[in-house]
Amino acid sequence: xxxxxxxxxxxxxxxxxxxxxxxxxxxxxxxxxxxxxxxxxxxxxxxxxxxxxxxxxxxxxxxxxxxxxxxxxxxxxxxxxxxxxxxxxxxxxxxxxxxxxxxxxxxxxxxxxxxxxxxxxxxxxxxxxxxxxxxxxxxxxxxxxxxxxxxxxxxxxxxxxxxxxxxxxxxxxxxxxxxxxxxxxxxxxxxxxxxxxxxxxxxxxxxxxxxxxxxxxxxxxxxxxxxxxxxxxxxxxxxxxxxxxxxxxxxxxxxxxxxxxxxxxxxxxxxxxxxxxxxxxxxxxxxxxxxxxxxxxxxxxxxxxxxxxxxxxxxxxxxxxxxxxxxxxxxxxxxxxxxxxxxxxxx
Numbered sequence: 001x002x003x004x005x006x007x008x009x010x011x012x013x014x015x016x017x018x019x020x021x022x023x024x025x026x027x028x029x030x031x032x033x034x035x036x037x038x039x040x041x042x043x044x045x046x047x048x049x050x051x052x053x054x055x056x057x058x059x060x061x062x063x064x065x066x067x068x069x070x071x072x073x074x075x076x077x078x079x080x081x082x083x084x085x086x087x088x089x090x091x092x093x094x095x096x097x098x099x100x101x102x103x104x105x106x107x108x109x110x111x112x113x114x115x116x117x118x119x120x121x122x123x124x125x126x127x128x129x130x131x132x133x134x135x136x137x138x139x140x141x142x143x144x145x146x147x148x149x150x151x152x153x154x155x156x157x158x159x160x161x162x163x164x165x166x167x168x169x170x171x172x173x174x175x176x177x178x179x180x181x182x183x184x185x186x187x188x189x190x191x192x193x194x195x196x197x198x199x200x201x202x203x204x205x206x207x208x209x210x211x212x213x214x215x216x217x218x219x220x221x222x223x224x225x226x227x228x229x230x231x232x233x234x235x236x237x238x239x240x241x242x243x244x245x246x247x248x249x250x251x252x253x254x255x256x257x258x259x260x261x262x263x264x265x266x267x268x269x270x271x272x273x274x275x276x277x278x279x280x281x282x283x284x285x286x287x288x289x290x291x292x293x294x295x296x297x298x299x300x301x302x303x304x305x306x307x308x309x310x311x312x313x314x315x316x317x318x319x320x321x322x323x324x325x326x327x328x329x330x331x332x333x334x335x336x337x338x339x340x341x342x343x344x345x346x347x
Contacts, residue, residue, distance in 0.1 A: 008338065014056045016046050025073040025080065026050075028319045029111040034059075036080055038073045041092065045070060045082060047112055059112045065100035067093060068126075074192075074315070076132035079160060080106040080114055085126030085143070101126030103140060105160045117160035122153075129191030132157075134316055137166065137217060139200065141191030144168070146177035149188025152202060154217045169212050169220035171204065186235030190255075194313065196243040199223065199276060201250055203238035209252055210238075211276045226271060226279040228254070234263045240311045241271075244324050248274035249344055252281075256307025256332055261300035266307030268329055270344040285327075285347045288334045305332040 021037040028034070035048045035056070043064035049057045064070035065084065069091075072083035084100045087093035102121040106114035125143035128150055132138055142153040151170040157163045173182030186205040193200045198215035211224040229237030233254035243250045253268035268285040290296055299306035312328035314320050327339045339347050 008336070011053050012056050014048060014058060016048075017058055017061055019044070019046060019061065021046070023072050025075040026317065026319055027075045027078075027080070027108055027111055029078075029108065032111070033319065034108075034111045036073050036075065038071050038082065040069075040071060043068050043070050045073065047114075049112075067097040068099045068101075072127075072129050074131050075108070076136070076315075076317075078108045079117075079132075079157065080108055081130055081132070081138055081157075082106065083127045083130055085128060099126075101143075103127045103130055103138070103155075103163075105157060105163060107160065118157075118163045120155055120163040120165075131192035131194060131313070131315065133195035133200075133214075135195075137195075137214075138163070139191070139193035139195065141189045141193070142168075143188075147174050148176045148180075148182070149174055149186075149205075150191065152189055152193050152200070152212065152220060154214065154220065167214075167216075167218040167220055169222070171207055171210065171222075184235065186237075190236055190239055192240075192313070194241060194243060194315075196245075201241040201243055201273075203241045203252070205236045205238060208238050209241055209250070209271060209279055211273065211279065224273070224275075224277045224279050226281065228252070228267075228281070230264060232264055232267050234258065234266065234307075239309065240313070242311050242313055242327075243273075244341075245322075247324070248272060250279075251311060251327055251341070253308040253311060253329060255309050256305040259304055261306055268308045268311075268327075268339075270341075270347070272344075283345050283347060285329075285339055288331055288337050290334075299331070299334045302333050306334055307332060 019042040022040040023038045025036045032051045035050045037046045046061040086099040105117040124145045128141040138155040140153040141150040153168045154166045184206040190205045193202045200212045200214045202210040204210040208228040209226040213221045234257040236255040239255035254266045256266045270283045272280045296302045309330045314322035325342045
């Protein structure tokens with residue numbers, strides 16, 4: 001299909017004071033727009049004033065706990081939630097040093113200097129990709145005691161000083177303390193869980209797409225499940241799942257893990273969820289190809305990882321770009337790709 005948007009051009013750049021950024025979240029306060037940035041190689045967070053996108057200004061940075069990944073940030077109605085988890089082996093961790101875990105809530109009344117409020121502790125290995133839903137519940141990808149891998153934990157943050165668990169959901173095979181066991185390496189909720197109405201769409205890594213009824217958050221119930229790996233994708237076969245507003249469709253993508261494509265083919269595609277009990281994969285996105293003169297035949301031969309990673313998630317925030325006709329998707333060594341998704345059968 002013909003694209004209805006023109007080329008994307010960079011407007012500006014910030015080196016974030018030498019602390020490379022990772023995940024981001026936007027917040028508007030007093031007519032000014034602030035971007036909260038998590039870091040991969042430096043535990044902690046930064047704030048940029050991006051009111052004028054041509055001149056982003058780093059206005060604050062503060063440190064997180066040592067030996068801890070602080071990768072994920074999300075905002076809603078004046079609250080910032082930041083994840084805490086141990087650094088994965090091989091990424092600069094000290095396996096013998098202590099780490100912090102859970103999720104921290106911050107008050108954004110002063111957007112430049114967030115005030116720390118409560119912390120939800122998992123009592124185990126913390127949280128990864130978390131997201132607020134429209135009701136104010138915080139959906140956690142949480143590693144809880146007695147479970148293998150991350151599960152869905154729903155947290156009430158109406159009192160930011162005392163966040164408390166409302167309910168939880170796991171797949172059969174995750175409850176190790178009950179003798180359950182599943183052989184798959186990436187058998188957990190990678191997150192984030194995204195709610196649309198009474199349903200939550202969960203990217204469950206090696207287990208694929210999982211759909212859960214959260215109308216009673218104290219007792220989330222399985223509705224539907226779509227296996228994707230094998231034959232598709234790495235062990236993180238479902239990395240992100242984004243529902244399309246007003247349509248019975250979601251876009252699912254995997255995460256590339258192995259360099260030079262030495263794994264099952266990564267993918268992004270449409271899933272028909274008009275019957276959420278029986279989700280159906282109906283199409284796949286085309287594989288990005290290098291431009292002429294790139295000097296390499298395919299992104300697989302370029303070196304490093306090639307394949308999908310993150311979709312843009314509007315999250316219902318009025319200040320974030322939202323257009324259900326396009327999908328923004330990063331591809332590691334192939335950069336950012338924008339797809340015209342007006343026809344789910346012809347991307």
